[in-house]
Amino acid sequence: MKLVILLFTLLFCPCLSAIQVDPGKGSDANDGVKAPVKTIARGVRLAQPGDTVFLAPATYYESVVLSGKKGVPGKPITIDGQGAIIEGSEPVRAAEWESLGAGLFRKVKLMPRMDPAILGRWFFLWNGRMNHMGRTSKGPSAPLKKVADLLADEWTYVQEDDAFYVKLPVGVDLDAANLRYPLRSSGVVLSGDGGHLVVRNLTCTHVYNDGFNIHGDQVDTVFENISAIECGDDGFSAHEAAECRVDGFVSIGNSTGLCDTVSSVTHFKNVYVRDCLGHDIFFIGDSPHSMENVLVESSAAYAFSVAQHGDRPQNGLSRVTLKNVVIRRQPGETGDLKVTRGGLLKAENCTFIGLNVLVTPGAEVELTKCVVKGGAEKPEIIIFDEATWKGAGNQYDLKSLRKGPNFFTPQTFAEFQQKFGSDAGSKWEEVATSPSGVGADEVSLERLRTK
Template identity: 45%
Template sequence: MNRILRFLLLLAASAAARDIHVGTDKDMPTIAHAIKAALPGDVIHLEPRVYRDYAGFYGKKGEPGKPITLDGHGAILEGSDTLNPAQWTEVSPGLFKNEALLPRLDDAVIGRWFFLWGGQMNHMGRTSKGRSAPLKKPEDLQPGEWTFVKDPSRAKPSSLQIYGDFYLRLPAGQKLADAQIFAPVRSAGVQMGGDNAHLVIKNLTATHPYNDGFNIHGDCRDVVFENIAAIECGDDGISAHESAQYRVDGFLSIGNSTGITDTGTAQTSYTNVFLARNIGFDLFFLDEGRYTLTNAFVLSSAQNGLSITGRANGDCRMKMENVLLRRLVKPHTGSVAARAALEAKNCTFENMEIKVEGSAHWDNCLINGRPFPEGAPATGADASALMKLMPKDFKP
């Protein structure tokens, strides 16, 4: 009897959820080790520090009521590493060249590229979505600038991979080791691919990857993000692709190429959102997806504040409630394109118009102080409540 009881206790213990601590559990040295080992109900814990690492979920599934949880506890997933001077050649005074900075490059990566120079992002006037300046010739670079030059002689037919050289210009006499330059060597902070289900990712910041902070591909189901942030990412703060389905509660997206970009047949829900200092787009929703945005404060300085657009094969539907979009720079016209539909309730748009080619339904909304529909009383979003979403130390 005692033998049977011990067996049952061992069986119950083996089925119990575990707490997995990355870096402190000796058999879990990296985030990848922990994700691979996690079973339904397990919680992966990070320490509240900077990890030069990313979290990749590829075909990872919890169970209904027993999700696999990644709790960052305030951790930062840093996408950049400092430059290694040994990998660069000084081709002329102050001009440095690297022929193989990343193992694989394509035009999309170059379109998203930046260097961190003294802690500041340097895009060279470029963005992955929107208007971009052309790349300079190496000989035209000024101190503190960079460029990339393709090498067609190394191209491989039928491959999207490209080859070429990065160039940096430093002030005369400065050593590369003293320049405090970092390169974005990781593609994302959190990345999903394949079929993922029953996951929770929370209390985590992604910063400085060359692509998205949170890059969600595949057919994910019952995936929840809580209290996350994407800061200064080369492309989107967060982006849903294909048939991804997820919910976000608590999201900061600051200084990215775009704040939020969702595509495909994705179904996403965002609540308690703050966006600012994005470059190409603030809110960009496309294709045949079904999207909702609730309780959001957008300080818009991107080239495009709001774009909702369908494609030839389907329509895009967006619901917005209690959203304040305040344009900080020159006025811009947001768009609800053909094959797109917007339902807006208790929303306020300041210093911008909305062009509707598809359809839009307005309920208690204000656009530049004018009630929509025209003539109807409206109060719009509660700005005082939405201001609480702004980080306390944020400066526009």
């Protein structure tokens, strides 16, 4: 069946050339058309506007670097992974490490360079499981342990020696321990002046930075059916003035599910996020973003944040629009949906479960036909003075509601509505099931849980 689909694609797609990449059977001496090339890098170099680079569905130990590549309107350069995996890690080999005895091993200059940004994202894979040592990018992080304090199955780094240390149970061979480290920075990389690019059907995993890292002045970049699994920083991250459309994105076990910043413009559809550490969703900058048909099973330290970028002059608001989005805090936890100065959040038919809503001075939130209700406990809505709140047709099941110094209860909710001219048609009551047309379509969003 796969062969039939591939032949149909080759015969009827609008590409000029179908360039084949196969790490097992290919050679970079080939042209990719008559016979496959071996590496993604060679396939990308060969690709011209209108071409599609087809990856054999295998595991690749190299990044997809599209920096400086450009298609043209109507003739994008396309990377079709066909289910391929970009693997960012490499094995820890005993022959390259120094044994210090008592289960302790050291490697000096494991990486070509090591700086605080990389170290803050760092992890080892311990028999296939990420070991962050309680540290994560964009989230709470424990200090690095002293070497003398390491317990079995732990690691640390000493800056003065540029050395990593790992501790195993006494008598366990380093090769037998099955350790890996993230050698590669990001899975898919775009930078510089580029655009009219398509990336589809691809999974990036175990890089120390982002699964999909988008920089520069990118125009008309499209991502379809992509996944970022267990990356050291963001699953997807657009920067500078990059313009991206994403349809079909799974983000699992990353430090941040997705983080878009500076003046990037991003639009997401059909997104599933879970098991992240620092942030689940983070928009920070001065430009618009949107999300539609999204399920977030929230467990990160910070669930959802919208803010201006704090270290540069701003050109405008960080504007985020949500439609048919569920953010569900995991059982036993409470998180925050936070919009801070320069942030504007508009949400329609969304459901927020177990999230306190915090709107700080200079921020604005507009909820229409949304549900805010409890998970581990009933949430609070806190709206600061000099913050703007607009609501209509919402359903609240809250612990408390505060606007500036004014506190409101279910019995005094009508006073809030009248005093602030907000929330016409909204109700504050404990209801098991939301009325039709209010909140997200949770049943339909369950289909996004694919892994």
